[in-house]
Amino acid sequence: MNQSVVVVDYGIGNVFSVCNALKQIGAEPQLTRDIPRILRAERVILPGVGAFGRAMDALRGFGLDEALGSYVATGRPFLGICIGMQVLMDSSLEFGAHAGLGFIPGTVERIPSVDKAGNPLRVPHISWSKVKPAAGVLLPEQWQSTPLSGDEDHQEFYFVHSYHSKPNDASNLLAVVDHGGNDVTAAITKDNIVGVQFHPERSGLAGLNLLGKFMGGP
Template identity: 55%
Template sequence: MQSPSCVVVDYGIGNVFSVMQALRQLGAEVELSADLSTILAADRVILPGVGAFGKAVDTLRQMGLDEALRKFIATERPFLGICVGMQVLMERGLEYGTHQGLGFFEGEVSRVAQVDETGQKLRVPLIGWNTPVPTGPDRWNGTPLATTPPETDYYFVHSFAVNAADPADVAAIVPVGAGHVTAAIHRDNIFGVQFHPERSADGGQAFLAGFLAL
């Protein structure tokens, strides 16, 4: 059986080579590209991202990649956003001002509070390993998380988090202090995760294998 082709979007932002190496270890045919025809021909597309929301989304627009992603997602083939690559899928981001996102999901990306609802101080940015929790029974069915072992830890590093307007779009949360933040979003063929699967050892590889198997 031929390995599924996967394009990692090349826009100068994100751990692209770590992502590509992780996918190649799973036997995937991987290409780094910003070319519209290459993106549209792929079986799957991954949008990585690190850094600031505004810079990421502005770069995508300047390169015409926002429309490339819209056209790919319209094909109903699997799409994954990682970290800031997930955040830009929202309507807007509030990092260093207000920035218009790609708008695939309603809601915004805002700074993680430094004090939780009980008054406990939180160390922000959130750095380290955490365990996503599904937001409902069978919520992970049809997502890459369905193939990962229970209680799998993933590596997070972020100061901003997704606040989805529709709770149904949130597939997983992680505990932070007395509250929680969004760990994964999902609707139809669009998936997004706040954690870095490419930095999450065996659990991350299991997640990426699940994405390739969709």
């Protein structure tokens, strides 16, 4: 297993936490915004925290939007985390309309602020929560082929967010998390791309297991 992975450094958030988590599983993270290094990478992780528009401005400012598109086209593994997942979509409605990278068709929308009975919910959603396969993930082998594979009943991840991704195609919705009886997007996928809304680098053993599977481990 090749242990090398590029973590994209574009000035948005939690890159050092992600690198430290990767080192814990024996990976060799390269923190960089150097485009040739990104294009040569065997695997790429795009982390991020904060607002969608600011993240996209930073990616464009460094020329990383086009570079990431070229990397994704190679078919090599790509993981987006939190805002790094949301920017994979076509657009976001957070603090106005903003265009995203467009790797996965769909939008980023505010999570529900009321439960199924109409009672108010706290937004942002901040919790340790279990994820479950989305309705479109009908076959166990589909789930087991993703970095989220394993016993979902014993996997809790750390969430902190007010918006979530809404893919146009149900087949791109990998996992959801319960928020007051509402299914909120926890993970998306398309071809070689996986995006997770939660923070694996802050999710203990479950998060390390996910990163290990992204790196090609069992």
